[in-house]
Amino acid sequence: MLIITVLGIILVVLGLWGMLTQKNIIKIIIGFSIMDTGTHLLIVSIGYIKDRTAPIMDKAVGNASQVIDPVPSALVLTAIVIGLAVTALMLTYAIKLFEIRKSLDINDFKELKW
């Protein structure tokens, strides 16, 4: 499961890198989304316990000692939903910004400063 943790960290860094380097607002939002996904992977990887299965209680799983820690899995579902909402909101903003100025370059929105 280490690979998932590493992958999560890579995605977070990658996402941050994208947010810092891309000038296009859509790409910045994509950067944010990648970072968000990386975070979710990290959450999942933290709850993992070796040789155990998903925390879904049905006939295949006999007792609680056979499943991984269910809390992170539950959390990640919420986090994904929230991430979705935030990304949607950001995209709404991108649309509005484009409607007003016909541009998606972040450098074009510097009226407010100092």
Next chain:
Amino acid sequence: MVNPIYIFIIALGVGFLLSLFEKAGKILTMTVFYSALAIMTFISGQWLIALIRGTEIMTLTTAGFPPPFSINLRMGLEEAFFTFFINSLGILAGIFLAPKFRSEKVYGMVLYLMMFMGMNGLVMTRDMFNLFVFMEITSVATVSLIAIDRNLKSVSAGFKYVIASGLASTFFLLGTIFLYRFTGLLNIEMMAEALNYASGQAVFLSVFILLISIIIELKPFPANGWALDVYEAADCGVVSVIAAGVSAAMLYVFIKISALLNQNLMITAAGIGTVTFLFSNLLALKQDNARRLLGYSSIGQIGLIYSAFSFFRLAGFTPGDQTVLLVVGGLFVNHFFAKAGLFWLAGIVKKDKSDEWAGLRSSPLLLFAFAVFILALAGLPPFPGFFAKWQLVMVLSAKGMFPAIGFILLGSFLEAIYLFRWLGKVLKTDPFEPIKIKPWEAFPVAVYLLAIILTGGFLSGIINQGSSLSVLYLPVLFVIVLFMLDFLPVLVKNSLVIVVFSYYTFRIMPQLSGYRIMFGIIFLLGGILLFIPGYIKKGRRLGFYPLAVMMYVGLAGLLLSENTLQFFTSWELMTLGSYFLIIRGKKSEPHALSYMLFSMGGAFVMLLGFGVLYHVNGHLLELATLARIPDMTGIIYSLLTLGFLTKMASIGLHIWLPGAHGEAETDVSPMVSAILLKAGMFGMVVLMSAIPAVKIGFIDIPYVLGWLGAITIFLGNLLAIYQEDAKRLLAYSSVGNLGYVLFGLALMSHLGWLTSITYALNHFLFKAMLFLAIGGVVYRVGTKNMYEMGGLIKNMPISFISVLIGIIALSGVPPLSGFAGKWLTYNAILQKGWYLQGAVVIIGGLIAFLYCFRLIYAVFLGQIKDRNRQVKEAPLALLIPQVILMIAIMVFSVLPGAVLRPVGKFLENIFPAGGLNWQAGTAFTEYGYWNGYWIMMVTGGMFMMVLIWLLFIDRKAQKVKQFNIVYAAERPFRPETTHVGYNFFAHYRKALGSLSRPYVTKFWDTLTDITHSSADFIRKLYNGNGQTYIFHILLFVVVVYFISFGG
């Protein structure tokens, strides 16, 4: 009691149902919406009252499981407090936003409810992940509301905000999940117990990430450009909720998670908060956009609040300690009401530039509210911020955290600069456009105005356990009554004030003893006397009486003060009242600002001094402990002295005085000159009578003060001779006169102090008289320039006589009381052996003759100008006090012993030896003797002899017309050609060269320039690019990590 869970149920339920109600019409929808907000407020308010009365804290858990198996919410005192404030803001900001909600679709209201639901959740939840969820709900709703106007500015600001808060919440999530990894828990308290920093760096890093994410939400310097944009661009109603409400919720989140922090991280938080407070206020100096200015101020205030909390935790206080609640709560409440109110005012005024807010003057209520909010933010009494700041400084002092106090006071001072600049502009800019007031916009402002005043009174009650402030309560109540009676005409109010003030004086005077009696005579009896000239004013004179009385309340408070809190509160009340008196003059705005800044700066230095005193003397407030300071005497002495000297206008700290006194109204000039300056002296007397000798290293401080006094006499008098403006001349002369007072005190001997007190009394008498006489001339002639006057002796004979007596007393020639001062000074100098200083003092005294001559010559003698021929004598209201003062000077001159003997008796307590020996009316020292009565008789006799002789030889003299003269074979026909008035002492200016140059003014100007240009340089950091702001945040995280990890 209603279960707090209904707050969420109602917000969510109504939020979803609003769309259905919309079908039934807007009125029903809005009724339901406001009812929901009202019920939410009711629930938290009900809990607040119940919890204060001692109900048990309520804990809510999901599905009936105890934590850690469930999410739990808590309704304790803190939660009830924060949710009540937030929800009440919800109603008021909702009312403010009513037209928006009406015109927009129902979604605006839904988002608004979600936002408040999120904030309530942030406050109440005890679960880390739940905190994340509420954080996101709040931020999504907030961001959506920011763009409610859909213009470019608000949309681009909103985008920057959503990116930044997205980043912050990602950090929060990461921190939470790693902490879960290490503790297996999400409940904050349990996590705090289970946390083990020793288990590795990773734990530290996790808590760090969590902390930093919350700090980013609290907008730390410099990672806060995104927030500033929102404050500037979004709708004012929404911004008020962000600045006051969301910040409040996040602040409480910070307080909750502070349980997880170790010492290092607590220091980090305190440091970031302090730096943010300092730099936000610095950068705000260059800001001319009102809302961005408020944004800077908000960010600074929030920084101050969480740094105060962190400092308290570092000092070993538990979060629930009463002192913590008082300070953090006080600062918070102050910020909360003031900032919400100011943002609403921004929405009412609808002007971007802070210079253009003068329209507020068209509504007394809103102007009053604006002034109160500004004063509250500046930390002045009687508002909550003052008491909180006082207590903060005292607690930090007790723990010896002086650098922190230094930063906080410096930040507060920078804040005062822009706040008072703004207030001045609003009060004085002309002409202004009246604003249109809508009731739903004014109502919320009025509610918070009332709230901030009431909480101020409430806090003063809590802090005032020793009941030392209660002597101020009734007088302050009278000030409030005067505000309410402000609609009455001057005649009524002036009489009312004189009657009440006389009664108060009659009650207070018997309580005074020692030197306080002398100051009581000047402050109180003098105060009553100087209200008489007020009768010359017509109309209502709005705002004058309450604030003038406030100044006297402060002065009376000083007289009665037994401890430092009472002293400082009175001092600030006095400053506050006098500021509003000074700024009433037509051109007074810049001078009032400079007066206020010197006063505030001095007050903060003084506060630090009281803090150090509190630190060393075993945490006592009593002023009497000044006399038994075990340690750091020099520091305390210097700090307090510096504070007092700003009010005494010693050279270097004097530049506010000429403008402030010179431009003030006719009856205000004597008040602020003859009376107010003595407040600084009073402070010095309190200090010096308690500490007889003090040295820092090998420097003897009174010796330094002696030189300072001597130089002040010299330069003050020198600058006075160059003035064209009669009132400025008198003002500079006050600088010199107060130099004598300081010099006398610094001698630290019986005679020295006697000199000083004689001078103080004299200065009160003659300066009040001179300002009234010259004020009367200016009132009639309509100009203050002396070269436009001249020859007024026949038109204004009584004013002439009072100026004549005034300058005789001032210059210290026999037979009047000024001579007593001079005689005593020279004796005291000889006794002390300060010959060099003595020479400077004597030369300074000689210079005084020059301006005295100029004053009487240029105004009353010489040739009358054509346009002044019809000028009449000054009004009776100005003449009566002059006559009274004249009589007082005469009595004091003939019978100096009546005053000097009791003063000497008292001084024997401090300086037993070296006083005057009295034999009947004659005073003896080792150098000679002096008898006021005989001097008067001899001088008077000589005068009469000369007069009779002149009358005798001149009996053939005949009256001539004005131009019956010949000058250099030329017959002048215009008065101007025979009356030298302009640039009277030009030759002295040339001769003295560099001595007359304004070095001090240049020094302060340069300091101001440097401060402003550095502010301008640093704020370029916020280049407006959203991406740069992301970079700021990341860089901030990295840098802070290395600092807190390393330190």
